[in-house]
Amino acid sequence: MTATATKPTTGRSLPDLPERAQWRATLAIAHKELDDAVRSRWFWMWAIAFALLAGVLASVALPGSRIAGSASFGRTAASLVALVQVIVPLMGLTLGAQSIAAQRESGALRFLLSHPVNRTEAFWGFHLGLSAALLAAASAGFGAAGIVTAIRSGGAQAGAFLRITLLAWILVIAMLGVGMFISAFTRRASSALGVAVFVWLAFVFLGDLGLMGTAVATRMPVDALFFATVANPIEAFRLAALGSFVGSLDILGPAGTYAVDALGPALMPVIVGVLVLWMILPSVGAWIRFRTSKDV
Amino acid sequence: MTTRIVAVALLAWGLVTAAASPAAHEPQDLQTLIDDAAPGAVLDLAAGTYRGGITIDKPITVRSDGAAIIDGGGDDTVITIEAPDVTLEGLVVRGSGDTLDREDSGIYVKAPRARIVDNRLDDVLFGIFLHQAPDSVVEGNIIGAKDVFVARRGDGIRLWESHRSVVANNVVDGGRDAVFWFCDDLEIRGNRISNGRYGLHFMYSDRALVEANALVDNSVGSFLMYSKDLVLRRNLISGNNGPSGYGVGLKDMDGALLEDNLLVGNRVGVFLDNSPQTVGIEQWFRGNLFAYNQIGALFLPSVEHNVFWENSFVDNTVQVTVQGGGRFSGNEWSKDGIGNHWSDYAGYDADGDGIGDVPYRLDDLYDHLLDRNPEIMLFSETPAARALDLAARAFPVIKPRPKVEDPAPLISPPAPPEPPFDLGVRPSAALLVGSLTMEAFAATIVLSTRRRRSLG
Numbered sequence: 001m002t003a004t005a006t007k008p009t010t011g012r013s014l015p016d017l018p019e020r021a022q023w024r025a026t027l028a029i030a031h032k033e034l035d036d037a038v039r040s041r042w043f044w045m046w047a048i049a050f051a052l053l054a055g056v057l058a059s060v061a062l063p064g065s066r067i068a069g070s071a072s073f074g075r076t077a078a079s080l081v082a083l084v085q086v087i088v089p090l091m092g093l094t095l096g097a098q099s100i101a102a103q104r105e106s107g108a109l110r111f112l113l114s115h116p117v118n119r120t121e122a123f124w125g126f127h128l129g130l131s132a133a134l135l136a137a138a139s140a141g142f143g144a145a146g147i148v149t150a151i152r153s154g155g156a157q158a159g160a161f162l163r164i165t166l167l168a169w170i171l172v173i174a175m176l177g178v179g180m181f182i183s184a185f186t187r188r189a190s191s192a193l194g195v196a197v198f199v200w201l202a203f204v205f206l207g208d209l210g211l212m213g214t215a216v217a218t219r220m221p222v223d224a225l226f227f228a229t230v231a232n233p234i235e236a237f238r239l240a241a242l243g244s245f246v247g248s249l250d251i252l253g254p255a256g257t258y259a260v261d262a263l264g265p266a267l268m269p270v271i272v273g274v275l276v277l278w279m280i281l282p283s284v285g286a287w288i289r290f291r292t293s294k295d296v
Numbered sequence: 297m298t299t300r301i302v303a304v305a306l307l308a309w310g311l312v313t314a315a316a317s318p319a320a321h322e323p324q325d326l327q328t329l330i331d332d333a334a335p336g337a338v339l340d341l342a343a344g345t346y347r348g349g350i351t352i353d354k355p356i357t358v359r360s361d362g363a364a365i366i367d368g369g370g371d372d373t374v375i376t377i378e379a380p381d382v383t384l385e386g387l388v389v390r391g392s393g394d395t396l397d398r399e400d401s402g403i404y405v406k407a408p409r410a411r412i413v414d415n416r417l418d419d420v421l422f423g424i425f426l427h428q429a430p431d432s433v434v435e436g437n438i439i440g441a442k443d444v445f446v447a448r449r450g451d452g453i454r455l456w457e458s459h460r461s462v463v464a465n466n467v468v469d470g471g472r473d474a475v476f477w478f479c480d481d482l483e484i485r486g487n488r489i490s491n492g493r494y495g496l497h498f499m500y501s502d503r504a505l506v507e508a509n510a511l512v513d514n515s516v517g518s519f520l521m522y523s524k525d526l527v528l529r530r531n532l533i534s535g536n537n538g539p540s541g542y543g544v545g546l547k548d549m550d551g552a553l554l555e556d557n558l559l560v561g562n563r564v565g566v567f568l569d570n571s572p573q574t575v576g577i578e579q580w581f582r583g584n585l586f587a588y589n590q591i592g593a594l595f596l597p598s599v600e601h602n603v604f605w606e607n608s609f610v611d612n613t614v615q616v617t618v619q620g621g622g623r624f625s626g627n628e629w630s631k632d633g634i635g636n637h638w639s640d641y642a643g644y645d646a647d648g649d650g651i652g653d654v655p656y657r658l659d660d661l662y663d664h665l666l667d668r669n670p671e672i673m674l675f676s677e678t679p680a681a682r683a684l685d686l687a688a689r690a691f692p693v694i695k696p697r698p699k700v701e702d703p704a705p706l707i708s709p710p711a712p713p714e715p716p717f718d719l720g721v722r723p724s725a726a727l728l729v730g731s732l733t734m735e736a737f738a739a740t741i742v743l744s745t746r747r748r749r750s751l752g
Contacts, residue, residue, distance in 0.1 A: 035745045071488030078677060086679055136741035139734040144732025150724045158727035167736065173553050212665070224670050229674055238678065248541050251590050252562060253666075253673025257539065273504075 001181055027116050029125025030132065037095070037133035048089050052142035053083055058148035075163060079243040080145055084168050084241075086236050089175045092134055097196035098181020099126050100290060102189035119291045127180065127283060134172045142168065143197050161244040167244070170275050172239040177283030178233075184289040204265045222258045228256070233278035240271045324349055326366065328712050332359070341387070348374035348391065357379035360388075362416065373401045374420065377429075380384075383411040392420040395441055396450060401425040405432060412437060422450035423471060426458040435464045441471040446493055446515075455479045463487060473497040473519075476504065484509060487719065494519040495536070498526060506531065508716035511547045513537075517562065519545040520552060520571075529555045532715050536562040543589065546571040549579065556583040556713035565589040565612065568599045582606050582631075592616050600626030608637040608709040613676055614663060615640065616700055621667030623699050629656075635704035645707045654703035657698035661688035664699075 037043050057079045098125075103109040113124055124188065142165045149161065179196050184190040209227055214220050229235045243249055249256040259267055326346040326426055338357040341364035346563055348368030352358070352375065355499035369373035370390040375389060384403060395401035402420035403412055406427050414436040417423045426432050439452045452471030455461055457478045465486040469475055475497040476482055482504040494520040495511035498504060503525045510532040511517035519531035519542070520526055526549065533543040539564035546552060549571040557566035565586040572579050580602045586592040592612035593604075596619050604627070609615045615638060618624060629635055635656065645656035652705040662681045666673055675681045 034741070038742055038745045082677060082679065117528040132741050140738040143731040143734035143738065145728055146734065150727035150731060158724055158730065161727060162730055171679075205680045208675050208678050209684065211682070212675055214678065215667050216665055216674050220671075225671055225674065235678075245536075248538075251537075252676065254671045255674040266548055 026125045026128065026142070029112070029117070029122055030128035033126050033129025034132050035129075037130060038136075041074040042094075043133060043137065044088045045085070046135035047140050050083075050087055050091075050137060051144040053087070054080060054141040054145035055148055056257055057083060058145040059152070065258050076149055077160065077241070080142075081164065081238055081241045084164075084171070085238055086204060088138060088172050089199075089203055089234055090173025093139065093171045093179040093182075093196040093200050094193060095130055095134065096176040097182045097186075097192040098189050099130060100183040100286075101186050101192040104187065104295060105189050106130065120287065122181075123287045123290045127176070127287075130180075131173050131174055135169055135177055138168055139165070154159070164241045167237055167275065168273070169242050170272075170279050171233065174233050174275060174278040174282070177279060177281075177286060181282040181286040184286040184293070187295070201275055203232055207232045208235070222255045223262065226255045226259050230274050233275055236271050236274040236278070240268065240275060243268050287296075313469045320329050320593045326358075330354075331636065338748065348372075348389075350375045351378060351383050352376070352469060353378045355379050357383040357385065359383070359385035360386065361694075362386050362388060365390065366387065368393070368402075368420075370394070370419075371400075372398070373404045375403045377403070377405040377410055378407055380407040381409045382407070383409070384415055385413045387415045388418070388420040388436050389415055390420065392422070394444070394448070396421065396448065399425060399450070401450070405429040408432065411435075411521050420450075423452040424454070424455055425451075425467065426455045426461060428457045429455075430457070430459040430461065432458055432461045433464075434466060436460065439468045439471065441469070441492075443470070446472065449493075451475050452489070455482070468492065476501045477500065479504075483507075485507040486716065488512070490514065494532075497521070502526070505529075510534075510717045511536065511543075515541055516545050517543045519547070519557075521545075521547045521548050523549055523552075525551045525554045527555070528557060529553075530557065530713055530716055532558045532560075532717060533562065533565075534558065534560045538563065542567040542594075545569070546579075548573045550574050550577045551579060553580045553582075554584055555580075557585070558713055558715055559584055559586050559589065559592075561588045562695040563589065563654070564591045564594045566593045568593070568595045568602060570599065577601065578603055583710060583713065584608075585610065585709075586612055586615075588612065590614065595624060595627070596617055597621075597625075603628040604630040604636055605629075605634050606636065606706070606710050607708075608639075608712070610637075610639040610709065612747065614666070615658060617663065618669065618699065623697065629700055630704045633704050635706060637706040637709040638702065639709075641705050641707075643705065650707050652707055656700070656702040658700040659698040660685045660706040 018025070058076050145159055154206065178199060182195045182199065183192045186195065211225060215225050230239060239249060248260060248262050263270055318534040327337055327350055328348065330352055331459040333354070335356065338359065338565055340398060341360040343363035345365040345367055348366050349372055350366065351449045359411060362711040365388040366374055367654065370391050372392060372393045372466040374392050375384065392402055394649045399422055402417040402421035403415070404425045404427065406429065409429050410426070410429050410432040412432070412434045416438045418440040419442055421442055424437060426433050426434070434453060447471040451473045452468035453463060453466065453474040455476045459480045461479060462483045463474070464483070468487065468489045472492055472493045473485070473494040476695070477495070477499045479501045480503055482501060484496060484504060484506045488507050488510045490512045494516045496506060498520045500522045502523055504523065506526065506528045507517070508530050512532070513535040515536065515538045517536040518528065528544065536543050536620055538547065543559040543562035543565045547569040550573055554566070554569065561728045566581070579602045581602065585623065586607060589612045591614045592609045593616040616624070620672045635651070641652060643652040643656065645652050647653065653722045662684050726752050
């Protein structure tokens, strides 16, 4: 109890320490977090499942490559995007949700904070370490799909492929942030995980189904439909990815045509901007909550 | 230095006397050469640049090995042919005017039996324009276009009332259309047409035979309009996208046969508008591959009497649909007990005869909703849209009426037609390097933890 009471003062006294020392603490925590992640079974399960699925998808989507390389690339990319939509958010959310809550539950957080480490350093240490683990898993998967694609369908759209990879990186960090946000507000790892799975369900299925239902039932105007859809980070990822390998969103019916017309050249920046906001805001929210809470 | 100049001068003098023509690189008067030639003469042009605005009014051959450049200087039509039986071969024609209503062209033919072979046309508004030039041959030409907005471009190849002509093995890039007006019995073979508006465009042209062309990355691969008994066979039609992109569009056609075509990665594979237009006429679609299109086949309402068999519909976002909703009544999806292959067919073949024992029914709930609410196309191919279909199948509370019923679906796809061209898909070094870098990055991160652990 006394430890928690003195914590804010230690936190305030820390800026007096040299800048490098803070970085070093953050990095040390990040390394430790990464070590834990890589040592855990789930990491290998996710990484291998994702790499296998991505590689297999790239192979099965390419039988027409001899006929028309770039067209079948579109197919590969579309299936890869669908895969990323489902798996990557689940990876980020579950990992993020367990981070703080699990450490709190096991007492590891109390132990960590008893060292000369403030909450900000601890938080960004967790964030950095988990991000590195997730980016490694995502890169392994995309690399596998990329190798198959490069050999079998040529590099007509190598740039598009790399852009999709970059978008998936942003998405996985955004989802990690949302997971950590959940984690910062829950005491138990199991309840954080439960909330994370529900949020995943909402992002991937319920949000879209709800919007589809609303559009069908109420004749929702296309502009509202479009912006409500883009607000969902997973949809923002999908639309940005689609835009980068198809070139235009007018294939998406009236709502897509509306977006192309209304936003013109600002369309892609707006969609990617939403994704970047999702990458920043939940993480910052989680950090503020974690910094100001007294729980250990 | 002086010796070199003397040597060059001697060499030039020798060349000039030998060829008995003015020195190269100076604009020569080709018109004079033509005026002086006797009918039936063969003019072998020496290398060099010649002034355009040429008129050929007698049956002669003008040829070169690709080194003679005829430059219109950006004005008017470069070469006009007014006599029958003229041959142009191996010329470079460039720099026509840019006025659409004057039909400024590279080569403008007004007489029968012209042979336009192996020429190269650049920076021209219309490329090769056959106006009432029946029995002509346009073969092996490479046709570029003026780099202007598509509405201001001319047609790479344009035939007007030029029956029985042959258009073969040309490469057309970036023009408006290759268009055929009022031309019967054409043979269109082995052309590659890309980045235009309508790749091949038929207007009131009956009995054309269109084979082994590649129509890639246009707005519409081939638009067939108001023509009868056209045969479109073994063409590669791919990447024709944009808001009104179609692989093949049929408007008011009668008796078309589309056979063994590769319709891959277009916005719409085949678009049918009031075709066939005459009662009692059927149209046939056999052995085509519809793959990776946004919509495999799109019908306007009340289009009837089209017969589809032995086609493969593979992974089109929407396999077949009617614009604005409705069903395909009046069209047949099998012939003589042979249907089509559908990549989303979920039936079985217990008797092993290669034909599914349950009919293929296109009755996706999402597709059904899409017909009435096109705005939800925003969600096509999302996990949510797939989940909706799955749920509708598992709990058939809402049973949409099937749009298509193929009574004899093929279990395995017919062998895909051989593509007429090798599009040159080569392994990509850039993507390979990028992907290997990603793997290396992943490996580095994982290994960095191991190293620290061993350091302790």
